[in-house]
Amino acid sequence: MAEKFPQPVVDQIYTLNLGPQHPSTHGVLRVLLDLDGEIIIKADPVIGYGHRGHEKMGENRLYKQFMPNTSRMDYLSGMIFNHGYCLAVEKLANIEVPERARYIRVICSELNRISSHLLWFGTYVMDLGGFTPFLYAFDDREQILDILDRVSGSRLTYSYCRFGGVTADIDYEFVDQTRAFLKRLRSRWPDYHNLVTKNVIFIHRTRDVGVISPQLAQEYGVTGPSLRAAGIPFDMRKIEPYEVYDRFDFEIPVGTKGDALDRYYVRMEEMEQSCRIIEQALDGLPKGPFINDEVPSSLKPPKGEVYFAFESARGQTGYYLVSDGSKYPYRCHIRVPSFGNLNVLTEVLRGTLVADAISILGSVDVVIPEIDR
Amino acid sequence: MDEGYQAGVVFAALTPSDKLRDAAVALKKLGFFVETMTGFEYTDTQEVVYHFNCFLEPKSRLALRVLCGEGMGVPSLADLFAGAIWLEREVHEFFGIAFDGAPDLRRLLLPEDADYYPLKKTFGTVQAFRKRDEIYG
Numbered sequence: 001m002a003e004k005f006p007q008p009v010v011d012q013i014y015t016l017n018l019g020p021q022h023p024s025t026h027g028v029l030r031v032l033l034d035l036d037g038e039i040i041i042k043a044d045p046v047i048g049y050g051h052r053g054h055e056k057m058g059e060n061r062l063y064k065q066f067m068p069n070t071s072r073m074d075y076l077s078g079m080i081f082n083h084g085y086c087l088a089v090e091k092l093a094n095i096e097v098p099e100r101a102r103y104i105r106v107i108c109s110e111l112n113r114i115s116s117h118l119l120w121f122g123t124y125v126m127d128l129g130g131f132t133p134f135l136y137a138f139d140d141r142e143q144i145l146d147i148l149d150r151v152s153g154s155r156l157t158y159s160y161c162r163f164g165g166v167t168a169d170i171d172y173e174f175v176d177q178t179r180a181f182l183k184r185l186r187s188r189w190p191d192y193h194n195l196v197t198k199n200v201i202f203i204h205r206t207r208d209v210g211v212i213s214p215q216l217a218q219e220y221g222v223t224g225p226s227l228r229a230a231g232i233p234f235d236m237r238k239i240e241p242y243e244v245y246d247r248f249d250f251e252i253p254v255g256t257k258g259d260a261l262d263r264y265y266v267r268m269e270e271m272e273q274s275c276r277i278i279e280q281a282l283d284g285l286p287k288g289p290f291i292n293d294e295v296p297s298s299l300k301p302p303k304g305e306v307y308f309a310f311e312s313a314r315g316q317t318g319y320y321l322v323s324d325g326s327k328y329p330y331r332c333h334i335r336v337p338s339f340g341n342l343n344v345l346t347e348v349l350r351g352t353l354v355a356d357a358i359s360i361l362g363s364v365d366v367v368i369p370e371i372d373r
Numbered sequence: 374m375d376e377g378y379q380a381g382v383v384f385a386a387l388t389p390s391d392k393l394r395d396a397a398v399a400l401k402k403l404g405f406f407v408e409t410m411t412g413f414e415y416t417d418t419q420e421v422v423y424h425f426n427c428f429l430e431p432k433s434r435l436a437l438r439v440l441c442g443e444g445m446g447v448p449s450l451a452d453l454f455a456g457a458i459w460l461e462r463e464v465h466e467f468f469g470i471a472f473d474g475a476p477d478l479r480r481l482l483l484p485e486d487a488d489y490y491p492l493k494k495t496f497g498t499v500q501a502f503r504k505r506d507e508i509y510g
Contacts, residue, residue, distance in 0.1 A: 307381030
């Protein structure tokens with residue numbers, strides 16, 4: 001006679017630890033999931049494993065000394081964080097920036113944005129079980145890292161921008177390499193779309209999964225591609241044009257439903273728009289100095305404060321700097337986009353399947369060290 | 374550059390703490406969201422600064438500044454903006470500022486047993502600890 005096994009209690013709810021080390025949580029994120037079978041009842045992201053106290057460091061360093069910290073928050077778009085920090089301090093201290101430097105910064109920032117999106121593309125599809133696109137994406141991303149490595153000396157944590165310009169000028173080889181890269185990347189789009197965008201398994205894993213509506217975005221302060229996928233064209237490059245973005249012709253791609261598939265479409269289209277910006281910037285690259293030589297290395301901005309917002313690869317980022325007239329900022333606060341983008345998952349993950357949770361986490365593209373600061 | 378937007382906000386209003394919730398309700402109706410929230414410490418007082426922004430209107434960021442003396446609380450906005458829960462947890466753990474009516478004030482980025490407030494000007498290395506008027510006077 002068959003032995004009778006004990007049957008599970010009906011309505012048994014149990015807690016599952018997703019992370020802190022899990023292949024699909026990029027960085028050390030831990031999510032406490034209360035599960036009823038495979039359905040998530042409650043999700044509580046536990047963050048702070050990568051907290052380094054950047055804000056405190058910012059208050060104890062010269063303005064210039066904080067530069068390396070900025071690219072270590074969101075290490076995937078370090079150039080954009082450098083760029084934004086420079087713009088914030090330049091606004092605070094009224095520093096003039098030569099035209100050429102402005103163009104160089106835009107080109108490098110947009111290259112960085114593409115590299116960040118490519119990494120997201122590769123890892124996201126790998127989360128969903130497809131390994132091949134990952135290799136394609138990293139192959140392309142490597143080209144960008146080589147280009148940026150030549151001018152800045154680093155692959156990830158650039159610290160390339162300076163108050164009033166950039167550390168080194170770009171040369172003809174940089175321009176040629178960048179143009180060749182754009183040509184190559186554009187020739188790869190059909191491969192990407194054939195491999196992933198038209199893949200029926202991919203579509204089933206992402207369509208109608210993890211919908212972030214505009215109302216939800218407003219409650220949680222969601223920004224970036226996750227917000228634009230819901231149909232709101234909120235991009236700092238257009239809303240509060242900084243640097244020379246208002247001179248270029250580009251579009252803000254938006255989705256309609258705000259699901260994971262829309263977020264995917266928005267990011268893929270954003271890469272193409274970044275290519276357009278880079279092309280126009282390369283065409284219009286002015287001659288002249290690449291840095292304002294008159295900026296002292298220990299800067300003393302006048303008393304006052306500035307809140308400077310810019311668009312990083314993940315959304316709206318802001319530096320809030322308060323100067324008391326001394327060499328050190330009195331307060332240095334950083335608004336990071338992933339903070340709100342991860343926070344919203346407490347709501348979005350409720351009622352979904354665990355398998356979808358992996359897809360949603362990947363599609364929102366959070367960078368944990370940026371949240372932890 | 375737009376002169377009126379020099380500091381990155383349309384305006385910054387010093388808000389009494391009992392008017393904060395009224396202001397937040399009105400802003401929510403207009404479609405604003407809490408962009409960020411942070412604290413300040415001075416020798417004479419403490420302050421919480423809220424930055425609100427709107428998806429629909431360009432360049433609409435505004436700041437509400439709420440003064441709160443040592444030991445005084447600030448009303449929580451958690452029931453209006455769900456995202457404020459994490460922001461309040463962050464300000465609370467960094468500055469020790471209490472939020473009245475906040476549903477959750479556990480440590481967010483610090484270890485759960487942290488008994489210090491690292492962004493207070495009495496903690497660790499500090500370059501300057503000033504009166505509020507010395508900066509905004």
